Structure formats: structure tokens, C-alpha cells
Amino acid sequence: MGTIKVLLVEDDPMVREVNRQFIERVEGFEVIAMAANGVEGFQKIQELKPDLVVIDIFMPEQNGIETLQKIRQEQLLVDVISVTAANEMPTIQHMLHLGVYDYIMKPFTFQRMEQTLQNYKQFKRKKDTIQDITQQDLDELLQKYRNADEESQPDEAVLDLPKGFNRATLDKVLAYLKQAKQGASADEVAAAIGVARVTARRYLDFMEKRDLIKVDIQYGSVGRPINQYYV
Template sequence: MKTIQVLLVEDDPMVREVNRQFIERVEGFKVIDMASDGVKGIEKIKALKPDLVVMDIFMPEQDGIQTLHQIRAENLNVDCLTVTAANDVQTIQQILHLGVFDYIMKPFTFERMEQTLIHYRQFKEKMASASDVSQAELDEMIGQAWQPINEEQEQVIKVSQDLPKGFNRATMDKVLKYLKQCEVGASADDVATGIGVARVTARRYLDYMEKNEMIRVDIQYGSVGRPINQYFIEE
């Protein structure tokens, strides 16, 4: 597949440069231009016709939400990915309703960006080579392989129906999925790096899940320094 051309729309010059470097570290992606606000972003979309726009939300002149509305209203043929510090539910819902491919919260790791871009490239490659798709093929493309709910998933659903303020099921599912892959357990630092969240966030979820008997914790003592909590999925 051809190189995916990316337009980067971000008002902070330092963040813009970091994001450019992250994007171009992923094979098959090239940042063809950058814009500092939504007005300039729309102009460049029309002139350059990029495949993907990676866009901030809080910007001068015209913010990301207004820009997404304009992209959809004018039926501009471009995919969109938001990279933003916005973490309130109202903003997240607005952006998801406007059909972004993914929503990445600042601060984020290179691995989190890489994961999204690889998924996006795979999606575009499969769509380009297909004329018709089955439900299973579509599920695979969008990363939502359907499976019957098992007992462990029922436990997650039951606990997450009434989560404390500041918790959400999607993050809890990511923590569980990561721990499943760790046969020897994982620390809060491991989980934070593995799913692309802050260590304090990972620790909050791990502590909550351990208290609700969804996972177990073992304290491991090294020769130097404080003991480390290692978290495991309950068998």
C-alpha cells in the first residue's frame, strides 16, 4: 500500500513536532504538512487531500470539534484521529459522534500512537483490497471480534456497572487484557506502559480491581529498594 499521507493540526509548536516525530517513526506514514488551527487545517485538507488528519481539540480560531463538524458537513474525504488533553465525557461523546478513527489522550506514549496507526493502516489495506465483507471480516477490521460472554467477562460487567467517579469500563478492560498476557504478573509501571496511561491511573485501577477480587496481588521483595506489587488475573 502507498504511504499514508498525514496532515497534523496542532497549535503548540513543541507538541506538533513531537507528534510529527512519533507519526513518522511508524512505517508507512508521512506528515505532508502541519497547521496551527482548524481554519488553516481545513484549507490544507482541501488543497493537499491527505489520507489522515491528526488533530488537537483545543485550538485558537477554530477548535477541533468545529473543524470535525465542517469536515463532515462538507463531506471531505479524509479520516480523522484526535490527540487531545480533553478527558470530560461530554467532549469525548461529541468527538466520537463525529466519526473519528481513534481518540488519544495527552499525555500519551509512542507505543499508544504506534498501536493506533498500525491498526489504521491495516484497516485501510483491508478495505482497499475488498469489494464485499462478511460480519466477521468487518469485526476484524475495526478490532471488535465478537465472542460470547464468559464468566470472567460477566464479572467485569457486573463490577463496572457502578464504577466510582473517574473510572470507566474501557480502561478496566484494557488492564485485564494486558494482565492476561503476563504469565508472571505485572507491576503498576508495567501496566501503565503497556496500555498507555499514567502510572497513577494504572495503580488506581489495579487497587480497585484487587479490592473487588477481580485480580490478585503478590508483594515481591528485591535485594534493594521498596517491595513491588505484582498483579495477576485470578484463576
């Protein structure tokens, strides 16, 4: 199997560039074009015939759902991965019903993107090479698809999360800390990912004990010291 050609559809220029770099860090993938909205993205799908489209949902002119509906209506043979901040269950269900290979919520780690792309590469290899498929072949193909989320992990192996912990929240905390060059406090993490401070502190303490992150205690002239967490 040759290089997998990817079209990236994302309206935010900075996010678009970060996503491009993430995708091209994975061996066997090349971003052949980028689009700033669904209208432009749909035109490039027709013109360039990529293997895979990585698409946002919230975009001007034509959003990701409308674009994916057009792709299916026109029966364009392209696979789609959604990368978006949309976390409403009706939106997620709509995209899944329209046949996305995976649904990645922002913010996310490089490892989350890498795992999905590696799974997709294996999925595509089997799909493109098997002619007369057996039930066993089909089971293996679909199982790999279903397990894409389950196999994704943060930078270091976290085998068992404590009761009440959620891996998606863990990934969000890690993703935020990675882009916080000077580290961040529990208050800053909580505000950035939309959780209570006590929740952020629980995740930060857990990850610090597992050596996923480090903590630096900063003493000011007045008041209590502040813990700054960083990767």
C-alpha cells in the same frame, strides 16, 4: 498500499513537533503538512487530500470539534484521530459521534501512538482492497477498530493490573517519566498528571517491581531520603 499521508493539526509548536516525530517513526506514515489551528487545517485538508488527520481539540480560531463537524458536513473522505488533553466525557462522546478512528489523551507514550497507527494501517488496507464485502470481512474490520485501545500497552508487557489500577493512568505516569530526564519523585509525578501522591506512589511502586522503571534513593543533608523514579 503506499505511504499513508498525514496532516497534523496542533497549535502548540513543541507538541506538534513531538507528534510529527512519533508519527514518522511508524513505518508507512508520512506527515505531509502541519497546521496551527482548525481553519488552516481545514484548508489544507481540501488542498492536499490527506489519508489521515491527527487533530487536537483545544485550538484558537476553530477548535477540533468545529473542524471535524466541517469535515463531515463537506463529506470530505478523510479519517481522523484525535490527540488531545480533553478528558471530559461529553467532549469524548462528541468526537466519537463525529466518527474519529481513535481518541488519544495527552500525555501518551510513543507505544500508544504506534499501536493506533498500526491498527489504522491494517484497517485502511482492508477498507481499500475489499470490494464486495462479506459479513465476516466486516466483522474483522470493525473488530480491529474496536480493539485499538484494548491492544495498546506500555513499553513492557503488563498483563494483569492489580485491582483498582487503570492502564490510562499507568501510561500517563510512564509518559511523564520519559520526558523527566533527571527522574521524578512521587510528588512531582502526582502534580504533573493530576492524581494524589498516594496514587502516584502505588503506580510507581508497581512499575518498579515489574522492572518498567528504576528507583534511585537520594539522601539530602536533612530530612528523609527521596525516591527518584526514572525510565
